[in-house]
Amino acid sequence: MAGKTQKYYDTHPGAKKVKAAYDKAFNRKPEQRRKRSQLTQARRDRGIDGKGGGDLHHGPNGLVRESVSKNRGRNEKSRRKGSKRNKP
Numbered sequence: 647m648a649g650k651t652q653k654y655y656d657t658h659p660g661a662k663k664v665k666a667a668y669d670k671a672f673n674r675k676p677e678q679r680r681k682r683s684q685l686t687q688a689r690r691d692r693g694i695d696g697k698g699g700g701d702l703h704h705g706p707n708g709l710v711r712e713s714v715s716k717n718r719g720r721n722e723k724s725r726r727k728g729s730k731r732n733k734p
Contacts, residue, residue: 694711701718
């Protein structure tokens with residue numbers, strides 16, 4: 647089932663094109679490539695590489711295994727305590 651973001655990009659092809667260009671430029675940065683490479687290697691070493699193995703989080707004590715929803719939702723401002731978005 648498609649989420650809100652996917653539905654938006656499906657109905658706004660211009661915005662989808664701009665986002666694709668941004669993502670392509672961002673993922674080509676050397677620091678991003680190093681980070682991705684480091685995470686992939688760590689997932690292989692831990693035997694969680696592949697579908698359904700969870701995420702690795704860059705925590706204060708190095709890489710820590712974490713659930714996908716927790717890791718990817720951390721920086722979403724609407725989920726933070728005190729967010730105006732979640733108030734009725």
